[in-house]
Amino acid sequence: MIEIRHLRKVFDDDTIPLKDIDITINDGDVIAVIGPSGTGKSTLLRCINMLTEPTSGSIIVDGQDITARGCNLNEIRKKMGMVFQSFNLFGHLTIIENIMNPQITLLGRSRQEAYDKAMYLLKQVGLASKVFAYPEELSGGQQQRIAIARTLAMDPDIILFDEPTSALDPSMIGEVQSVIKMLAKSGRTMMIVTHEMDFARKISNRVLFMYDGYILEEGTPKEIFEHPKNEITKRFIQRLSSLTYRIKSADFDMEAMNDELSAYGEKLLIEAVRLTKLSLAFEEIVMNNIVPNTEGEPDVLVKVEYSEKMDILTMMVYYKGEVFDVHSSDSTLFLDLLAEPTTECKAEELEGDALGYEHMIAIKFKWAEEA
Amino acid sequence: MKKLFLILIVAFAIPLSVFSASEFTTIEDLNGHDIGVQTAVLYEELIMDRVPNTTFQYYTMPNDMILALTSGKVDAYLIEEVSFGVQKKNHPELTVIEEPAGYINATCIIGENEKQDRLLSELNQFIADSWENGLLDELYDYWIADFDPVNDTCDVGNFTGENGVITVAVEGGYEPFSFISNGHISGFDVDFICRFARAYGYTPEFFEVPFEAIAPGVESGKYDIGMNIVVSAERNETGTLSDVYYTTPIRLVILGDEESDLTFFQQLEQSFEKTFFRENRWKLFVGGAGITLLITVTSIIVGTLLGFVVYMLCRKGNVIINKITNFFLWLIHGMPTVLLLMILYYIVFGSSSLSGTWVSVVGFSLMFACSMIDMLRVGCNAIGKGQFEASRALGYSENQSFFKIILPQAAQHFLPIYRNEVVTLIKETSVVGYIAVLDLTKISDLVRSRTYEAFFPLILTAIMYFVLTAILTRIVRLVEDGIDTKRRKKEKILKGIQEEE
Numbered sequence: 001m002i003e004i005r006h007l008r009k010v011f012d013d014d015t016i017p018l019k020d021i022d023i024t025i026n027d028g029d030v031i032a033v034i035g036p037s038g039t040g041k042s043t044l045l046r047c048i049n050m051l052t053e054p055t056s057g058s059i060i061v062d063g064q065d066i067t068a069r070g071c072n073l074n075e076i077r078k079k080m081g082m083v084f085q086s087f088n089l090f091g092h093l094t095i096i097e098n099i100m101n102p103q104i105t106l107l108g109r110s111r112q113e114a115y116d117k118a119m120y121l122l123k124q125v126g127l128a129s130k131v132f133a134y135p136e137e138l139s140g141g142q143q144q145r146i147a148i149a150r151t152l153a154m155d156p157d158i159i160l161f162d163e164p165t166s167a168l169d170p171s172m173i174g175e176v177q178s179v180i181k182m183l184a185k186s187g188r189t190m191m192i193v194t195h196e197m198d199f200a201r202k203i204s205n206r207v208l209f210m211y212d213g214y215i216l217e218e219g220t221p222k223e224i225f226e227h228p229k230n231e232i233t234k235r236f237i238q239r240l241s242s243l244t245y246r247i248k249s250a251d252f253d254m255e256a257m258n259d260e261l262s263a264y265g266e267k268l269l270i271e272a273v274r275l276t277k278l279s280l281a282f283e284e285i286v287m288n289n290i291v292p293n294t295e296g297e298p299d300v301l302v303k304v305e306y307s308e309k310m311d312i313l314t315m316m317v318y319y320k321g322e323v324f325d326v327h328s329s330d331s332t333l334f335l336d337l338l339a340e341p342t343t344e345c346k347a348e349e350l351e352g353d354a355l356g357y358e359h360m361i362a363i364k365f366k367w368a369e370e371a
Numbered sequence: 372m373k374k375l376f377l378i379l380i381v382a383f384a385i386p387l388s389v390f391s392a393s394e395f396t397t398i399e400d401l402n403g404h405d406i407g408v409q410t411a412v413l414y415e416e417l418i419m420d421r422v423p424n425t426t427f428q429y430y431t432m433p434n435d436m437i438l439a440l441t442s443g444k445v446d447a448y449l450i451e452e453v454s455f456g457v458q459k460k461n462h463p464e465l466t467v468i469e470e471p472a473g474y475i476n477a478t479c480i481i482g483e484n485e486k487q488d489r490l491l492s493e494l495n496q497f498i499a500d501s502w503e504n505g506l507l508d509e510l511y512d513y514w515i516a517d518f519d520p521v522n523d524t525c526d527v528g529n530f531t532g533e534n535g536v537i538t539v540a541v542e543g544g545y546e547p548f549s550f551i552s553n554g555h556i557s558g559f560d561v562d563f564i565c566r567f568a569r570a571y572g573y574t575p576e577f578f579e580v581p582f583e584a585i586a587p588g589v590e591s592g593k594y595d596i597g598m599n600i601v602v603s604a605e606r607n608e609t610g611t612l613s614d615v616y617y618t619t620p621i622r623l624v625i626l627g628d629e630e631s632d633l634t635f636f637q638q639l640e641q642s643f644e645k646t647f648f649r650e651n652r653w654k655l656f657v658g659g660a661g662i663t664l665l666i667t668v669t670s671i672i673v674g675t676l677l678g679f680v681v682y683m684l685c686r687k688g689n690v691i692i693n694k695i696t697n698f699f700l701w702l703i704h705g706m707p708t709v710l711l712l713m714i715l716y717y718i719v720f721g722s723s724s725l726s727g728t729w730v731s732v733v734g735f736s737l738m739f740a741c742s743m744i745d746m747l748r749v750g751c752n753a754i755g756k757g758q759f760e761a762s763r764a765l766g767y768s769e770n771q772s773f774f775k776i777i778l779p780q781a782a783q784h785f786l787p788i789y790r791n792e793v794v795t796l797i798k799e800t801s802v803v804g805y806i807a808v809l810d811l812t813k814i815s816d817l818v819r820s821r822t823y824e825a826f827f828p829l830i831l832t833a834i835m836y837f838v839l840t841a842i843l844t845r846i847v848r849l850v851e852d853g854i855d856t857k858r859r860k861k862e863k864i865l866k867g868i869q870e871e872e
Contacts, residue, residue: 051760051764074768075766082764082765084757084761087757088757088761090758090761091754091758092857096864105767105771106767112868115865115868132861132864134857
């Protein structure tokens with residue numbers, strides 16, 4: 001069990017990545033730490049094994065305060081594994097030595113014991129064929145799996161993962177995540193800092209949302225991802241999946257929305273052409289037709305979603321009042337757009353919507369025609 | 372192949388250079404032409420007014436001026452008549468302008484130390500007595516007027532030494548005043564001081580020092596007596612000089628018409644015999660190479676260890692130690708090697724009895740330690756912080772991390788530089804002649820000054836440096852390969868382990 005009390009870290013340049021952190025890590029916990037960049041997630045993790053020395057506060061590991069002077073950190077660290085973003089395998093040693101040497105030097109195991117353990121773990125992470133390879137000869141995903149095996153070989157009580165997949169090609173993230181998932185299922189205590197929300201949700205039993213040096217919200221994956229209480233958490237969770245706009249006046253600021261759209265597109269690598277199409281469709285459907293046709297104050301909800309896997313950009317428009325048939329538009333530009341084979345449009349009637357919307361129009365923009 | 376060809380061209384060019392008939396008959400004829408002069412003898416002051424447009428070229432060794440003259444680098448050079456007499460024997464093509472450039476009076480300079488007053492009065496008394504009883508004239512006739520470079524010797528033993536040792540700085544490559552003959556120091560200056568020492572109960576110890584270093588060395592108290600100091604106003608201000616012990620005219624040497632009647636191959640053969648076999652001179656070369664090797668190897672070992680220890684102290688992050696180290700790095704790196712050695716020899720160890728060889732070892736060890744610190748810094752910084760963090764996170768202690776993880780990787784980065792530093796060091800040691808160390812280069816200088824031959828001493832010395840360099844770099848390379856983990860065989864990695872099937 002690790003208890004963290006009033007942990008605070010001030011760097012030399014006066015930035016304060018951790019302001020006041022209080023948390024208890026129980027045995028068997030799989031904790032995902034999420035939050036925007038630069039909010040102290042990695043610093044928290046590095047403080048737990050004292051790679052970064054906290055300015056004040058205490059970290060109590062099994063009853064022993066490891067921030068106290070004279071604490072034998074080397075002994076504590078042997079029980080805490082750490083997996084780094086940049087793998088940090090020892091470049092001058094073969095894979096087998098990377099896993100064997102720490103066991104021999106630090107745990108006093110015999111060479112044979114260390115070898116057997118290493119081979120067992122290499123098989124587990126699926127890299128038993130790379131025994132004599134050097135780290136630089138392996139892909140990032142393979143290196144990270146070796147790094148996990150190296151950590152496991154020390155039989156740690158807890159494993160700290162510092163953004164284990166951030167430095168990997170998208171194609172390699174899966175292999176590393178599946179190894180971590182396997183560990184999570186085996187009941188090990190783990191703490192993972194990650195930007196992969198899906199992954200965090202699937203493997204953890206506790207999620208910490210960190211913001212500005214504090215733990216802003218804590219709960220089960222379901223609580224944090226589906227029903228976040230705090231407004232900042234909510235915005236963070238949602239922004240990652242979609243953009244949402246509620247148009248309640250005819251003076252809606254389209255400029256601001258376009259700026260946000262292009263930032264969203266940049267982040268998710270969506271081509272400008274598709275975003276322009278989306279913007280055109282929005283203007284024609286919402287601003288030129290639905291809003292002017294509404295009696296009194298308009299109330300339109302627009303959601304923009306992008307699915308990376310399918311490579312489809314979707315805009316959903318929820319509205320009340322008179323039904324608008326997209327094909328009745330008098331803009332030839334918009335009609336041409338609708339006629340394109342990569343555009344797919346469909347209208348639906350809604351019943352019993354929580355917010356009282358009656359109709360929905362969904363337009364999907366694909367990149368290329370399906371073969 | 373191309374290099375060999377170049378060397379051959381040089382080899383043939385030296386003896387083949389064509390001697391043209393002289394166009395100079397008076398000193399004024401030389402106005403506007405280059406004139407060679409030995410550094411620090413100040414003969415140029417004698418004729419400067421008469422040849423206002425002349426550029427003077429300075430040479431450390433008198434015999435280098437012969438080469439400069441025959442190869443056309445200068446049109447004349449200034450030298451004492453006595454030395455010219457010796458040179459003329461070996462180089463019949465040399466001649467002089469009839470009018471002497473002037474006369475010089477030579478004295479001894481007495482060291483600034485507690486023996487000074489006593490030595491000065493004793494030496495002046497001895498000089499006065501020797502003029503009186505004709506000893507100085509006798510010596511002048513024996514060594515100078517009637518010099519026989521092969522057979523003339525002097526007694527350099529039989530000292531009673533009841534009044535202690537006196538250290539004497541002589542040029543060592545300056546016939547007939549001081550030169551190496553049959554492996555021993557000999558010459559007019561040497562004979563004169565030996566007689567003085569016997570008369571006054573001293574045991575002289577001779578140091579071969581370049582001319583320009585004699586006066587500074589003596590003034591700093593390093594040597595008790597420096598020989599063959601030409602009297603000038605400036606010298607009298609700073610140094611304590613004895614009375615004049617010889618006077619001789621200064622000559623301007625130019626090329627005459629005489630040519631050697633030996634064939635090219637005879638010349639070459641004679642040159643080879645003179646350089647290596649006459650007086651067993653090859654032994655000098657072997658000794659010089661030994662000294663160079665001693666200085667190099669000791670400095671590498673001491674420097675490496677010292678650099679490593681200082682780096683480890685700096686690594687702990689102590690601000691004061693780092694500041695001091697950086698200051699010394701800046702100081703030592705920013706100084707020419709010769710200067711560092713001279714400062715160590717004349718100032719830092721000025722009053723100690725540490726020999727030039729060991730002062731060189733100290734100097735080069737310091738220099739190598741500085742390079743070592745730099746190499747370790749660069750090498751270890753090249754290893755990412757991640758390696759260190761990963762090992763600490765596993766539970767390695769600070770020292771374990773350094774020795775097991777960081778250093779083996781850093782070594783791969785800095786050992787190639789280390790190899791270059793070793794080569795640089797070997798070459799740099801060639802300046803130790805400045806502080807009276809008889810290393811390979813200095814020996815080559817001394818032999819050249821005796822034989823008046825440049826080709827074989829220079830080429831042989833170059834070859835010996837090549838061989839030394841090759842041996843030492845080979846050793847470093849073996850170490851490099853030995854610690855390169857990537858060269859290991861699979862069997863070695865899994866030594867003593869029962870592999871799974």
